[in-house]
Amino acid sequence: MTSTRISMGGRIDRSRVINFTFDGKRFAGHPGDTLASALLANGVSLFGRSFKYHRPRGVLSAGVDEPNALVTIVRDAVREPNLPATTVEIYDGLIAESQNRYPSLQFDVGAVNQLASRFLGAGFYYKTFMGPKIWPLKGTRFWMFCEHFIRRAAGLGTAGLEPDRSRYERMNAFCDVLVVGSGPAGLSAAKAAADQGANVIMADIDARFGGSANWSEETIDGAPASEWASAIVQQLATMPNVRLLSRTSVWGYYDSNTLAALERVSDHKTRPSFGEPRHRHWTIRAGHVVLATGAFERPMVFTGNDLPGVMLASAGQRYANEFGVLIGRRVALFTNNDTAYGAALALKRAGATIAAIIDVRKTVSDTARSAAAECYAELITGYAVQTTEGSKQLDGVRIQQFDGQRTTERERLVEADCLLVSGGWSPAIHLASQAGAHPIWNEDLQAFLPPPPTDKWVGAGAFNGTFDTATAIDEGLSAGRTASGNTKPRKTKSSVVEGYKCQPNPAPVFEIKGKGKAFVDFQHDVTADDVRLAHTEGFTSVEHLKRYTTLGMATDQGKTSNVPGMAIMAETIGKPIPEVGSTRFRPPFAPVSVGALAAERFGDLKPERLTPMHDWHIDHGATMYGAGLWYRPMIYGLKGETVEQAYVREARAVRSGVGIVDVSTLGKIAVQGPDAAEFLDRVYTNMFSTLPVNKARYGMMLREDGFVMDDGTTWRLGETEFLMTTTTANAGKVMQHLEYFLDVVWPDLKVHVTSVTDQWAGAAVAGPRSRAVLEACVSGTAVDNAALPFMGIVHGEIAGVKVMICRLSFSGELAYEVYCGANSGTHVWEALIEAGKPHGITPYGLEALGTLRIEKGHVTGAEIDGRTTAHDLHLDWLLSKKKPFIGSAMMNREGLQAEDRLQLVGIIPLDNLPINGGAHIVEELHESHPSDSIGHVTAMCYSPALGKYIALALVKAGKSRRGSRAFVSDPLRKRFGPVEIVSHHFFDPEGSRLHG
Amino acid sequence: MLISCPHCGPRDVSEFTYQGDGNRVRPDHASTDIGAWNAYVYDRVNIAGEHNEIWQHSGGCRMHLSVTRNTLTHKISSSTPVQAARPTQKAARKSRTKA
Amino acid sequence: MVDTVSPLEPVLNRGRFANTAAQTGVVISEPAPGSIVQLAAWPDTDQKVREAIASVLKLNLDNSPGAGAVSGHRAAFNIAPRRYLLAEEDEGLAERLLSIVPADVGSVTDLSHGRTAIRIDGEKSEWILAKFFAVDFSLARFPVGQGVSTSHHDIFTQIQRRSETTFDLYVFRSFARSFWRSLCHASEETGYEIR
């Protein structure tokens, strides 16, 4: 193939030059070029090596259906493999590389695979590696041995290891009418719908709107098709109710008329402008959809049909008319239908010599015959291409007489540097298929057509199998009107289209049988023989065939190979094509970047929840810890301190003096209304209606099935007003639990629940000196034992800010929780620190908080794990017998009463070494063969109060094991050792310290 | 999937939380009939076809909806405020025996 | 008045950002109302609650979902069945409402610290919001005054349209900084100003 740039024509801008490299070599192109058209313009014919056999491959198509010319684009050291060169727009500085070749594209050692090719047929991997045995290794072990070599030898491009720093975004859109495709049919539909006043989105996968009008030879209403198209595009662009999305592939059609589209916003630019994403993922909710997605031309299957220089006829025409590239000087055509003659005319006009038109049909139409004459082409009917000639590119084709089934002896050589093929057309029905439409086989077009339109979508143009432009425009106009809700018949006249007009119906010929490799799926190197072999081996269902041969499963999703594959399958089985069936298309229609799907959930943009005192913590050396979405101080480490040293120091300060911890993350729910107390009685296991105003109570709630759900304190702020606190992790779950019961089960209760977690900043001041700290800074209320007894609530002020103080304790020490409006949180916190200075107040983090609670044997989410009951956690005392509550009936089930259940215990490692949460407790220790687990460790710390490592655990019949020995067994971390099982109340079991 | 919230209109399914089988009826709060509670907590009809479900518009107005969804096609034929559509105990028993 | 600190303080860097060549597509600001209050009615008191809103904020709401009104620094909109979000420049709105809404009429919940208001204004505000929320913000579907409750992943948001190009977003305080950053990031494309 000796392709060149034509001096005139095409929709490229010859006044500007774009420089880029391909395999390190510099090339120049023009704005409007794809990588494929620019390379073809430079005479490049070899684009890559094939998947399995490393055969030289060129360009087959001019668009998204391209199976062969896959390249890797390198941008800022990030490699993106497997992009069809036909869809990559060139930009200054573009770096492209060919794929699957070593050491170079021209000389590729992997091509020896062709010699071994009889071993690499369909099912090669299954047979070789899943099979019973291949001496000396067998099955999967043999696979592991060979994998490295095979992975290197077969495949597509390789991804890089650099992180992708590109920006991806997501976008939501709503419209009355979504038009997919912007050829004459799509444009007409968009215009008609927009004229009706509908909100319209028109999306096209290409950079330039207009579809086939961009390379058609026709005139529409007197103007060249491309000018007719740009005039409509310009009109649409000025309409406020129209949004035009170019470079946008609508790739998924989901229920409720939700469609997914990928817009390639800046892939065609040397550098995206600031803030501009690389890709934008659109979720489009459309009232109606107009599918004007056109059709894909099919190649013919014959020996050597993959040689560079063999190209789809429409692609040859498109390169000439849209890109100003003549794909060969001496062009032959091979066809089973009349449309290829139009391509011959276009190439003739662009300056090529049409060597011959080889048509499998014995007789052809007058239209075709006169077109051939106009091209000065030799018309050879009743012949077929038997094989191609040439090593890395086409020199000519050997043709033989063809009777519709097989070729006969009378062989001829036709010299040509390019062979344009046309095997008929397959409408691009992918989106309709995704939407659930079952395609219908059309005998005339030898293609699957969409079924009649539904109430959600309507088709137009070649999508419907309508290849006549004037009719396609009519269909578009009607579709646009229907989609926008206008059912009245249209009055406007049809457009006048002039140019080469033909019947697109092909002869039912898909394959010319011969010796040598004839490819059906170029990208996965699936040949016609592979399809037959699969059938011989029993794969008679089309879905099995697809998986066994991998036909249609490459990145192009079989856009060119689907129907030929099916036809060969049908012939082999001896059934008509429609009985063999069509495979259902699934999303995506075209590849989608994972970055666009992840978009804003990636990297720095992951949402974080910050407490009101967050900045103070950071400024004071806190190491932050992610707890769900929250960030909480883990420790406030001093210079040189380990984590353990820090939390031990902090916890010790609480027990000996006073500490302060940020508890703002606790879930807080306002429970308001005349029936609030009654509601809480039903929700909590213990009584809340008896709670006086300005008192708090510790409460526990169960799920319907009787297991513990959450615990926390609830404060009565008024007769009809409560403030419920939940654990940080369960805040959302508890809120939904309450809402469910109010909305679904007890709608008669007058109760409102509202999340007020973020309304309040909370600081717990804990330790024997805590009261002294409050006394130094609280005004407007006394805080002594009489005014503020255990579980009492007072309202006062700290540093001019209204605060609510509740005397309650998680640490077991005399302690208070101070709540104020979140925006004043830091102000109050700093005032407390200031007041606490004379008492050595120490801010403490989650680790110390955990240590203090483990010492006290208080439970948290590690023990309330959804599998434990109140009894298991020794919280029976909270179960009221005076009233029913959620879970009260189910918690009494036999199984939940059993004494051998996992129960909360304390653990003391007798070797006084740390153990980890998740480590098992066993009765006997066998390091290599761990014996049955009798439970697991839930939390562990070094206890400054006890001077040793301690842990909490859930152990089978734990209560009865108190005082006995067991072992910790943690094979993953290699931690084994003897432990003593004790009560979970390690420290101050009488609770005397609570009272200061 | 879009769910039509009676208050907010059609919204993406990601704004909703599935809150269980809409056919079950909670025994009287004070009931100690373990069999009835067991049926309520664990027994499900598992319909292939039109199914009554409870969804919460948790990412929106937070109301609970009674949704009739076809488990084979995801098609939602109705979604109403949950209270308007709660089955009575009798009706629920009937639908369970039918299934 | 004592020090109150907005969660946005460290990220509220006033000025123009993003591509200098680009125009300022949106202006992002923190209106910082003194009061943000939720008012919730019982099934039979919705009318009374809307009358209370009218008497305290001089804003009339009808009973349609999302109905709302704005006037100067006062705003009110429906966020859920029988629930309303109210905002006002002055502090103390909750107290004033409590004095006229007893518990058997409705519940007053002060959220002045619990929600952070973020305002986005400008020609591109609909475009920017569409990056976050699957809600149709077109003027025809979402008129001035209208409110909506929606979410961006975990970030629960209540949005009211103040004018053709202005929206107020109410987010949980703890998420405000994170959301603000995302909003600025998303606005780099169109150019933005923090005011």
Ligand SMILES: [Zn+2]
């Ligand atoms: Zn809703």
